[in-house]
Amino acid sequence: MKIAVFSTKSYDKDYLDRFNTDHEFTYYEAPLNAKTANLTQGHDGVCVFVNDKPDAEAIALMAANGIRLIVLRCAGFNNVDLDAAKKFHLDVKRVPAYSPEAVAEHALALILTLARKTHKAYNRVRESNFSLERLNGFNISGKTIGVVGTGRIGTAFCRIMSGFGARLLAYDLFDSPELKQSAVQYVSLDQIMAESDIISLHCPLNPSTKYLINKDSIALMKKGVMIINTSRGGLINTKDVLKALKQGKIGYLGIDVYEQEENLFFSDLSESIVQDDLIARLISFPNVLITAHQGFFTNEALEQIASVTIRNITDFENSVINGNEVV
Numbered sequence: 001m002k003i004a005v006f007s008t009k010s011y012d013k014d015y016l017d018r019f020n021t022d023h024e025f026t027y028y029e030a031p032l033n034a035k036t037a038n039l040t041q042g043h044d045g046v047c048v049f050v051n052d053k054p055d056a057e058a059i060a061l062m063a064a065n066g067i068r069l070i071v072l073r074c075a076g077f078n079n080v081d082l083d084a085a086k087k088f089h090l091d092v093k094r095v096p097a098y099s100p101e102a103v104a105e106h107a108l109a110l111i112l113t114l115a116r117k118t119h120k121a122y123n124r125v126r127e128s129n130f131s132l133e134r135l136n137g138f139n140i141s142g143k144t145i146g147v148v149g150t151g152r153i154g155t156a157f158c159r160i161m162s163g164f165g166a167r168l169l170a171y172d173l174f175d176s177p178e179l180k181q182s183a184v185q186y187v188s189l190d191q192i193m194a195e196s197d198i199i200s201l202h203c204p205l206n207p208s209t210k211y212l213i214n215k216d217s218i219a220l221m222k223k224g225v226m227i228i229n230t231s232r233g234g235l236i237n238t239k240d241v242l243k244a245l246k247q248g249k250i251g252y253l254g255i256d257v258y259e260q261e262e263n264l265f266f267s268d269l270s271e272s273i274v275q276d277d278l279i280a281r282l283i284s285f286p287n288v289l290i291t292a293h294q295g296f297f298t299n300e301a302l303e304q305i306a307s308v309t310i311r312n313i314t315d316f317e318n319s320v321i322n323g324n325e326v327v
Contacts (some may be wrong), residue, residue, distance in 0.1 A: 003024070008027040012027075015306035031053065033058055038065075075097065091316055093315075093322075095305050099298060100151075104159075107228050112140075114254050115252075167185075171188065193220040202231055224248070225249070230256040256290075256291045
């Protein structure tokens with residue numbers, strides 16, 4: 001099959017080429033949207049990532065060009081207009097799980113960095129400043145950790161955090177039998193918000209989870225709570241979080257995703273003026289740690305993303321149902 005790959009970085013090409021034997025890829029650095037959908041002419045399918053926009057307009061244009069498949073090299077599919085895909089008879093496939101440990105371990109990295117201020121210590125020592133003033137942190141042991149979403153990543157996160165001697169609370173629409181047999185306690189979402197010292201988000205973005213963290217849920221939280229988001233930026237209402245940071249209600253914020261990240265992440269803007277005032281304000285807080293959607297970014301995860309993506313294309317070509325179908 002001929003596949004147009006959008007939002008291509010060097011590592012995407014390297015890993016896809018490594019696992020590809022049967023298909024013809026055309027790589028575009030540009031994201032997929034209604035303005036770039038014309039690039040799909042002469043192809044059978046498209047391969048997209050989290051910040052591409054296969055919306056209704058783009059899908060209509062792609063369908064007119066003969067596109068039959070949208071294959072996502074990620075797990076989330078909230079950026080795809082599924083109704084439009086059904087209308088134009090486009091199949092949508094995804095990578096439902098790619099090294100869930102990679103994202104879970106990155107969530108832990110954010111927690112430990114914020115809790116022990118190792119990022120600040122690193123910068124100090126590079127300037128020959130060996131003072132410990134204002135570097136005091138806190139133990140994770142004995143704290144209450146709330147986990148919102150216990151799919152593969154949330155489950156991996158719970159397994160990791162169980163070794164810290166913390167109390168683990170979890171919320172999900174569907175309880176994990178594995179976690180229920182461990183020390184994890186399933187409770188209501190309100191109880192997660194009210195009792196947790198650290199809240200880590202591992203749920204998908206959909207209409208019911210949009211702005212899960214907002215002024216009302218923040219009002220339930222402990223003063224000084226730590227919030228970690230390695231899932232989707234839209235789970236957090238950034239304006240409400242900024243206000244809570246200023247008031248000291250939120251004591252720490254670690255995010256690997258951001259609701260307007262498509263205009264920022266995966267690009268080098270070091271010589272540019274960032275026009276997003278919200279993220280500029282977030283960056284200014286000493287108790288906020290932001291990484292640019294790198295939670296998935298391990299060798300193991302990239303290998304799995306590439307291999308499953310290739311298999312999805314091959315299975316579509318051979319009319320094989322493999323369980324990775326969204327539409």
